[in-house]
Amino acid sequence: MTKQYWLMKSEPDEVSIDDALAAPKQTVAWTGVRNYQARNFMKDVMRVGDGVLFYHSSCPEPGIAGIAEVASTPYPDPSQFDRKSPYFDAASKLESPRWTLVDVRALRKTRLLGLPEMRETPALAGLLVLKKGNRLSITPVSAEHWRVIEKLLT
DNA sequence: GCCAACGTTGGC
DNA sequence: GCCAACGTTGGC
Numbered sequence: 001m002t003k004q005y006w007l008m009k010s011e012p013d014e015v016s017i018d019d020a021l022a023a024p025k026q027t028v029a030w031t032g033v034r035n036y037q038a039r040n041f042m043k044d045v046m047r048v049g050d051g052v053l054f055y056h057s058s059c060p061e062p063g064i065a066g067i068a069e070v071a072s073t074p075y076p077d078p079s080q081f082d083r084k085s086p087y088f089d090a091a092s093k094l095e096s097p098r099w100t101l102v103d104v105r106a107l108r109k110t111r112l113l114g115l116p117e118m119r120e121t122p123a124l125a126g127l128l129v130l131k132k133g134n135r136l137s138i139t140p141v142s143a144e145h146w147r148v149i150e151k152l153l154t
Numbered sequence: 155g156c157c158a159a160c161g162t163t164g165g166c
Numbered sequence: 167g168c169c170a171a172c173g174t175t176g177g178c
Contacts, residue, residue: 009176035161035175058176115177133159135175 004050005141006041006070007129008104009057017054017066020106027071027105031079032087034099038138043074043100051146052104055129056112057137063114064149072103110153123148 008030010016020028033039052068076097079087092098118124128139141149 011176037161062177133175135160137175 001047004045004047005053005143005146006046006050007053007055007064007139007141008068009055009137011058012056012065013059016056017106017109020054020066020068020104021109025105026107027103029077030101030104031077033077033101033137034087034089035137038136039100041138041140042102046070046074046102048073053141053149054106061112061114063112063118064110064153065112066106066109067153068104068106070102071105074100074102077101113149113152121148121152
């Protein structure tokens with residue numbers, strides 16, 4: 001299987017690229033995804049070593065803030081069983097967990113590649129996160145788009 | 155705070 | 167299985 005690429009949104013108030021880099025092994029569990037499409041990417045498609053664009057959302061300057069990689073195979077998201085968590089899901093059973101996540105290891109912080117600049121870059125046309133109305137927190141990124149973005153971040 | 159887009163829920 | 171109501175995401 002060749003390496004695939006992803007864009008993963010995180011609210012920096014929750015987990016920023018700095019938080020991820022400060023975590024043990026620069027690795028964080030991608031907790032809290034409660035959308036089946038995004039879950040399925042983590043559960044069925046991602047492979048350890050896949051490239052990840054670490055995206056800051058719902059903040060003053062949304063955009064790509066760092067480079068990361070998929071660091072684990074999928075496993076159940078513990079927060080779904082934690083009554084005190086905002087991500088608690090009473091309908092999810094221990095024997096058949098509904099929500100799955102992967103670990104993500106931050107590799108480096110980059111300059112912020114903001115949404116407006118991304119929109120202004122013709123080579124990034126078609127990038128899923130730029131599509132109007134897109135709310136999906138995990139989207140695949142083509143190898144071509146990945147290369148363009150890496151270059152912009154250099 | 156507004157609102158467009160879209161996912162989920164539940165009555166029928 | 168349809169679809170209206172409702173909830174959430176996330177940019178602005």
